[in-house]
């Protein structure tokens with residue numbers, strides 16, 4: 383039986399940041415980090431453009447969950463890719479580095495999350511980062527996460543920026559600087575033309591420090607309690623059940639889907655629902671799994687022959703083959719993160735800050751690129767930055783290893799649909815503007831934008847997530863919240879959650895950097911108590 387001071391479950395950006403923060407501290411506690419997936423990223427994960435092969439389908443690095451049928455999306459099931467392995471979703475994500483807006487965090491503080499306002503979290507963002515542009519008031523210069531500009535953005539990406547400018551959107555060279563608003567190229571989690579996943583950033587290569595044990599290909603089945611005190615976790619290894627014990631704490635960093643699922647399987651969640659699956663209730667916590675929020679997204683897919691686009695044509699596939707030679711110098715098309723540019727825009731002039739985000743992708747992304755076309759083209763995405771709809775992650779069964787039920791309840795609040803329809807109109811204006819528009823450019827699915835009913839219907843029929851679920855183990859100052867502002871799970875002892883699931887509300891942007899920040903801050907909170 384293994385015994386450690388701290389057991390961390392899940393090695394995504396949050397879990398890796400937390401494990402490193404604890405293990406490398408001067409107290410040097412014994413830390414065990416347990417990850418369901420493998421230790422070595424595949425070549426498709428390391429080569430940035432390889433994400434086009436990792437995201438659309440189930441593979442060892444992608445759980446590829448789906449949602450239950452969504453009434454707001456004409457009863458379609460949504461797709462929920464989630465990363466698996468050391469690095470978590472940073473193994474398969476689009477590498478875009480965004481922190482969100484300062485108001486997002488000040489809102490958390492106003493909701494009762496003391497210590498989580500912008501002034502509190504900014505130092506953690508800065509110290510997490512080494513930006514290739516150097517350090518300044520907004521950026522760090524010697525943190526574990528390597529942030530760079532893209533090596534070789536394509537011509538089509540610049541055409542998008544021109545078209546957006548033509549529509550009146552200002553250029554922004556730094557979305558994580560003084561102001562988020564505008565359009566521009568994204569900075570990415572890359573180093574020397576390769577994806578720089580969170581495990582590389584925080585843990586480095588094995589061998590790890592002697593006080594950090596990293597266990598891979600092991601799924602934690604449940605947290606083990608003595609009365610209401612978490613004393614360890616149950617795993618299955620080689621068909622045998624084993625308990626790993628924690629002297630100090632167990633911390634769940636299994637992500638916005640994994641953490642609430644594991645809590646429920648361990649007896650913490652809505653009592654009646656747990657009992658109906660044969661689970662003994664340790665603590666009746668009705669909000670576990672509730673409050674699921676995600677960036678609901680609409681995609682305009684445009685067939686186009688602009689330079690720099692990828693697709694399934696002989697010429698485009700030939701370009702990828704050529705790019706393999708260039709990649710030996712760590713440049714060219716293979717270093718693309720697909721979503722090379724984008725921006726943060728207001729749906730209407732009277733809103734006080736951007737409420738929509740754009741992602742410009744250098745290939746068609748029809749149904750998460752699961753529908754393939756013999757053509758080249760691009761995809762211009764728009765998503766609702768601060769959705770009003772709230773969903774849930776719940777149990778499909780009480781069996782360890784069973785899949786969770788994921789119900790984002792997209793468009794259950796009609797305001798999200800109205801906002802996304804406004805976004806679709808903005809996207810339509812941009813693709814119709816020069817130099818994107820042209821004779822060789824046409825929508826894959828034409829719609830009549832003068833017909834509001836048709837636009838709404840189209841959005842319902844095609845919208846889905848852009849992969850940022852959060853909120854299912856909500857942090858708050860109120861008694862119903864799942865964790866308190868020190869990330870301790872209410873109602874039990876020696877158990878915390880530290881990952882994207884604790885966000886009370888979704889931040890305005892991509893969620894990897896904020897998740898890593900949560901892991902770093904969790905380490906600081908735990909170490910503060912150790913002194």
Ligand SMILES: Cc1cc2nc3c(=O)[nH]c(=O)nc-3n(C[C@H](O)[C@H](O)[C@H](O)COP(=O)(O)OP(=O)(O)OC[C@H]3O[C@@H](n4cnc5c(N)ncnc54)[C@H](O)[C@@H]3O)c2cc1C
Nearest residue numbers: 392394396418470471475476477478602637640882892894
């Ligand atoms: C396709 C895609 C594209 C994205 N693009 C971007 C982007 O460009 N920029 C950005 O900022 N964000 C992006 N994101 C979101 C970002 O990657 C996530 O928000 C972030 O990784 C969340 O970190 P986390 O630590 O909370 O959880 P995760 O990264 O989800 O990690 C959780 C880990 O826990 C493990 N785990 C779960 N259950 C168990 C268990 N029972 N036992 C052991 N281990 C377990 C999982 O295998 C996984 O490795 C994207 C996500 C996806 C899926």
